[in-house]
Amino acid sequence: MNKLHCATGNPGKLLEFQTAARDAPFELDLLPNYRLLPPAIEDGATFEENAIKKALHYGPHAEGLLFADDSGLEVDALGGAPGVYSARFAGPHATDQSNNLLLLEKLHGLEKLHGVANRAARFVCVIALVDRDRVLGIYRGSVEGEILDGPRGTGGFGYDPLFYFPAFGCTLAEITTAQKSSIDHRGQAFRAMVQSYALRAYIGGKL
Numbered sequence: 001m002n003k004l005h006c007a008t009g010n011p012g013k014l015l016e017f018q019t020a021a022r023d024a025p026f027e028l029d030l031l032p033n034y035r036l037l038p039p040a041i042e043d044g045a046t047f048e049e050n051a052i053k054k055a056l057h058y059g060p061h062a063e064g065l066l067f068a069d070d071s072g073l074e075v076d077a078l079g080g081a082p083g084v085y086s087a088r089f090a091g092p093h094a095t096d097q098s099n100n101l102l103l104l105e106k107l108h109g110l111e112k113l114h115g116v117a118n119r120a121a122r123f124v125c126v127i128a129l130v131d132r133d134r135v136l137g138i139y140r141g142s143v144e145g146e147i148l149d150g151p152r153g154t155g156g157f158g159y160d161p162l163f164y165f166p167a168f169g170c171t172l173a174e175i176t177t178a179q180k181s182s183i184d185h186r187g188q189a190f191r192a193m194v195q196s197y198a199l200r201a202y203i204g205g206k207l
Contacts, residue, residue: 004067153172
């Protein structure tokens, strides 16, 4: 079976991608020695730029194809922030808890100033697929929701406890990993990659 490597230091992301790949015609695994390699510099202005930077950084260390993603939360009331800074919203040593608290503080500040804050938000994921130093495809997924005024649920990671998904009537921290993968931004981007010509050709041995 062909193997597809993923470059991520986030165990939550890896689990979600592996869940999405359960029925895929290839084996998905973390890039060997990933944690021993120097980290990619994520200084892009967009999710696309960062995903490409990461994939090209780690691609030469993979035997076969590799993908990397950049993903985050966009909140309309904050002009799309935290965006590409989602993981380090509260600073370079931010935790999920500190990021969530800062997000709530900023929205509460807008509510005090204007009486109401637009809580519409979306999660965005962009995946870059590479063959060593060659970009084969870029795939994007997004899911719309809104930010609650307090966390709900113990599952997921990141901003999941604050992100309310209307179709399910709950936050992304209140559903299973499999349920989340069926609708969320990473699942969408991953399925788009799986269905792409580039990956199907690789699986068929044509690349």
